[in-house]
Amino acid sequence: MISNPKDSVTFSGIQVNLINTELLEAGDKIYDIKDNTDKVRVTVEAPRNVINQLRSSDIVAEADVSRLTEVNTIAISCRVLNEDVEISSVTCSPELMSLNVEEKAKKWVNVRHNTVGEVAEGYMVAGVSSEQTRVEVLGPQSVVEKISYVGLEIDVTGATENVSGNVDVRFYNVEGQMLDDSRITKNVDSIHMEVRVLATKEVPFELNYTGTPAEGYLATGEIICDRPTVMIAGSAATLADITKVTIPERELDITDKDEDYEKTIDIRKYLDNNVILADSGFNGRITVRVAIEEEAGRTLVIPEANITLTNLPAGYDAALTEGQGAIRLRISGLGANVSAVDQNAIGGTVDIGKWMQSRNMASVANGAYDIPVDFTITDHVNIEGEVTVKVNIVRIEEDEE
Numbered sequence: 567m568i569s570n571p572k573d574s575v576t577f578s579g580i581q582v583n584l585i586n587t588e589l590l591e592a593g594d595k596i597y598d599i600k601d602n603t604d605k606v607r608v609t610v611e612a613p614r615n616v617i618n619q620l621r622s623s624d625i626v627a628e629a630d631v632s633r634l635t636e637v638n639t640i641a642i643s644c645r646v647l648n649e650d651v652e653i654s655s656v657t658c659s660p661e662l663m664s665l666n667v668e669e670k671a672k673k674w675v676n677v678r679h680n681t682v683g684e685v686a687e688g689y690m691v692a693g694v695s696s697e698q699t700r701v702e703v704l705g706p707q708s709v710v711e712k713i714s715y716v717g718l719e720i721d722v723t724g725a726t727e728n729v730s731g732n733v734d735v736r737f738y739n740v741e742g743q744m745l746d747d748s749r750i751t752k753n754v755d756s757i758h759m760e761v762r763v764l765a766t767k768e769v770p771f772e773l774n775y776t777g778t779p780a781e782g783y784l785a786t787g788e789i790i791c792d793r794p795t796v797m798i799a800g801s802a803a804t805l806a807d808i809t810k811v812t813i814p815e816r817e818l819d820i821t822d823k824d825e826d827y828e829k830t831i832d833i834r835k836y837l838d839n840n841v842i843l844a845d846s847g848f849n850g851r852i853t854v855r856v857a858i859e860e861e862a863g864r865t866l867v868i869p870e871a872n873i874t875l876t877n878l879p880a881g882y883d884a885a886l887t888e889g890q891g892a893i894r895l896r897i898s899g900l901g902a903n904v905s906a907v908d909q910n911a912i913g914g915t916v917d918i919g920k921w922m923q924s925r926n927m928a929s930v931a932n933g934a935y936d937i938p939v940d941f942t943i944t945d946h947v948n949i950e951g952e953v954t955v956k957v958n959i960v961r962i963e964e965d966e967e
Contacts, residue, residue, distance in 0.1 A: 572654060573614040577622040578607045582642055582663055586631040590667065596706050598749055600664040604629075608644045611654040624648060625656075629663040638665045671710035674700045675737070677757065678715045683723030685763055690799055690844055691722060693762040698754065701735055705750040713750075714740040720759050729761040764799040766844045771796065771833070772812040775856050777821030784900055785820055786857040793852055798837065799844040811836055813854075820856050828855040862901040863950070866909035868893040873939060873955060877919030879929075884918060887934050887956035899947035907947060914939040916957060932960045 582604045590597055608625050610617065624647050629640040644658040679694040701716045718733045734756050737745045773789045796811060811833055820827045834843065834850040843850055869892055878884050893914065897904060921937045922930060936954040943949065 570613045570615050572611060573617045574609055574611045575617050575620060576607055576609045577620075577625055580606050580608050580622060580625050580627050580644070580658070582606055582627040582629050584629050584631060584640075584663070589631050594670050595667055596670040596749075597665045597667045598706075600666055603660055603663045606642060606644070606658040606660060608656065608658045610646060610656050613652055616651045616653070619651075620646070627658055634665070634667075638667045639663065640665070666706070668706040668708055670704065671707035672702065672704045673710060673713075674702050675713055675716050676700055678717050678738075679759065680717060680719045681722045681761060682719050683721050685722050685725045688766055689726055689763055690766050691761060692764040692799055692842065694720075695760050695762075696733075697758045701757075702753040703737070703750050704752075709745070709749050712739050712745060713737045717744070718757055718759050720761060722761055722763065725761070725763045726765075728763050731759060732756045733759045764842070764844075765802040765805050766797055766799045767805040767808065768795050768797050769808060769810050770794055771852070772810045773818065773854060774813075774815045775818035775820050775827075776815040777819045777823075779820055779858050780822045780824040782861050783824050783858055784861050786859055786900055788857040789818070790855045790857065791852055792854075796833065796848070796852075797844040798841050800838075800841040804838065804840050808838055808841065818854060818856055820858060823856075823858050824860075826855050826858050828853065830854075859900060861898050862904045863896065863898040864904045864907070866895040866897060866907065866912065868895050868909060868912055868914060868941075872910075872912060873914045873916060875916045875918060875957065877917045878959075879919060879922070881962055882918075882930065882959055883962055884957050884959045887958050890956055893939065893953060893955060895941060895953055896950040897943070897947045898950055903944065903946040907944065912941055912943055914941045914953075914955075916940075916955060918957070918959070930959050930961075934958050 606627050608627060610620060625644065626647055627642055627644045629642050631640065634640050639662045642658055642661055642663055644656045646653050646656060677696055677699050679696060681691055681694060685691060696718055703710055703713060715738055717736050717738045720729060720731060720733055722729050735752060735754060737747050737750065739745055771791055771794070773791060775785065775789065779785055798805070813831060813833065813836060817831050818827065818829060830851050830853050832851050870886060873886060873893065875884050897907060916937050916939055918937065934956050937957050939953045939955055941949060
């Protein structure tokens, strides 16, 4: 004892080996170690010459699952590997390992996709997909039952083309909070994700109608759409050649209509190939109305002074018959157009040569004739019937020499 006295040494951070864990697995249990109780401090008492030779690698600490208590603790045993050396005592602290032991749970969890950041101006995210749509998870029941979905996130900041990459698997609860997955075993750690990025463009509709309204009614020419433009998406090259979305005339047939005609049209079937709607909130249906109104009529009183005689053959003289007064002209059309006509500004032309030609007349006898009047009037109104005036035509006598 004098030459080789007893001494002690303490080793910290000795790893406790858990043995017979297959007993838990056989019972469909899963465990993890609480409060870092798998690390202990081991104190060895022995003669000094033994102490001086000891290293931490000479120390073994074990916890046997077969000795698991009802409160999920296991006594830790410590020993020195070399059984031939003289050891007085080996003690460890803590003396117990604590476990969390739960029922094992397994389930498949659906994948949700999310993009982070904004693509470049004039572009949009048109779709997100991944190689897998579900992930299998295994772990303690209390943890597994909290998992609502697998979230995949990928950054698309400034993107002008498709984005792809392998994305780490993350678990979220029903409130969207990310969960600690350290106790979870999953069948994959990452999933390949694809983001489709397309250019966008706003274009107008080209709308036309076909057919003729019911008798006594006219189309005003006005086509009203509940949205004048639509945002479309496609490759930049495809959109470069698109300036409008043309809706065929057959979609708006106003034949025999006697009131405004309204129709809902699905424009998606008229989009070019490889073009989609860019607004996810728009279902592709537009409501279009063709304005139709009752035909309006008006009788104009044209002053006789506004009538001009033209194209009189040589050797004749002609003049309007006196006393026939103002000329009445009946017009019809859209109410606004009919009302806008200024009767005092309308001129009429009596083409005598044209009238004679239509009757194959090479000459005309002296007398009064009813000859049609051609009126200069806007194309937006119609003249009802033919208007004639009485014209006195006389042959000019040549003077005898």
